[in-house]
Amino acid sequence: MLSAKSLFQEILDNDESYRLFCSVAASGESQGGWENARIAALVPESERALAPKITRHGADEDKHGRIFNALLKKRGLQPVEVPPETDYTMLLERHGIGLAHDKLKSDQPLTVRDIVTYLAHSRVTEQRASEQMDLLRRHFADHPDIGRAVRMISADEDNHLAYCHEELLRFAYAGHGRAIQRTLRECALAEIRIYRDVSLAVMAHMGRLLGWSRTKAAVLAAGIHAVYVYERAAGWRRMVTLEMPERRGALNGPATTAPEFA
Numbered sequence: 001m002l003s004a005k006s007l008f009q010e011i012l013d014n015d016e017s018y019r020l021f022c023s024v025a026a027s028g029e030s031q032g033g034w035e036n037a038r039i040a041a042l043v044p045e046s047e048r049a050l051a052p053k054i055t056r057h058g059a060d061e062d063k064h065g066r067i068f069n070a071l072l073k074k075r076g077l078q079p080v081e082v083p084p085e086t087d088y089t090m091l092l093e094r095h096g097i098g099l100a101h102d103k104l105k106s107d108q109p110l111t112v113r114d115i116v117t118y119l120a121h122s123r124v125t126e127q128r129a130s131e132q133m134d135l136l137r138r139h140f141a142d143h144p145d146i147g148r149a150v151r152m153i154s155a156d157e158d159n160h161l162a163y164c165h166e167e168l169l170r171f172a173y174a175g176h177g178r179a180i181q182r183t184l185r186e187c188a189l190a191e192i193r194i195y196r197d198v199s200l201a202v203m204a205h206m207g208r209l210l211g212w213s214r215t216k217a218a219v220l221a222a223g224i225h226a227v228y229v230y231e232r233a234a235g236w237r238r239m240v241t242l243e244m245p246e247r248r249g250a251l252n253g254p255a256t257t258a259p260e261f262a
Contacts, residue, residue, distance in 0.1 A: 026068035033062030059255035123164035162245035
């Protein structure tokens, strides 16, 4: 019977599919680390107090990239080139979600509106990351090879999501509520479409590596499309609500270091 656990276990048990999974994850996390580092460097003077939290966010993402690469090294595997159709982070940027890389590569300070856009984009994508890692944590928290990494990354993603809620609410109280809601909706509707496309691309690559039958591949593709239909109808709304998190100041203090997996 197909399930999220059995599907990921199959990917985990095969060197080539595991190699692709970790490579895609490491690339996306490292890209997120670079983006946050640049945003922290360009924060407008009026929001400089936010810079250490953005730096911590970026350091966490960079740490996650190192963790996935360490998992590959532990298994004696090298990263593979990430197929462009599976590059979630870059596809978001190309579709105008978040801050353009051209802007981040310049030395021009960002505006408060830019920071609101960054936080809204992060609130949407961190919702996805938190949910995905929670799924892995429920099934693989005690796995001898990946369990410790899953627990650490999942806790970090939960912190990132809490931070986005808290900071966006602060900006909403300061008069940016309408801009926040508009940006959140735009980001969420674009993200669910890109997530569907990336999921289909990743599953197609996994299917070829694992020799899935046409029937199995079709069932998985149908499941991905069904998730998109639900998210397009109503599920996207979970990505745009804001509520004060139980844990305040989730990104206060320095990032934790990546553990050794040798």
